[in-house]
Amino acid sequence: xxxxxxxxxxxxxxxxxxxxxxxxxxxxxxxxxxxxxxxxxxxxxxxxxxxxxxxxxxxxxxxxxxxxxxxxxxxxxxxxxxxxxxxxx
Numbered sequence: 001x002x003x004x005x006x007x008x009x010x011x012x013x014x015x016x017x018x019x020x021x022x023x024x025x026x027x028x029x030x031x032x033x034x035x036x037x038x039x040x041x042x043x044x045x046x047x048x049x050x051x052x053x054x055x056x057x058x059x060x061x062x063x064x065x066x067x068x069x070x071x072x073x074x075x076x077x078x079x080x081x082x083x084x085x086x087x088x089x
Contacts, residue, residue: 007031015049025049042082060088
């Protein structure tokens with residue numbers, strides 16, 4: 001499932017190398033809702049981890065992402081995996 005959301009870049013985490021073949025990096029955007037600000041964290045995988053480097057905190061972005069979910073030992077996890085990040089000009 002593919003989605004898109006616009007918001008303001010709030011935080012960028014360091015790249016985390018999980019194994020020799022897998023690395024991940026998270027970033028968070030702030031989205032204005034009707035009443036409250038929402039903070040949404042996305043994940044960049046492998047060769048996309050540097051995709052966020054050209055953006056600064058406070059910059060407006062459009063993030064295209066896939067919604068993913070998985071089960072592990074009777075627990076359920078969701079991931080928002082970003083595949084495109086664009087600045088809003």
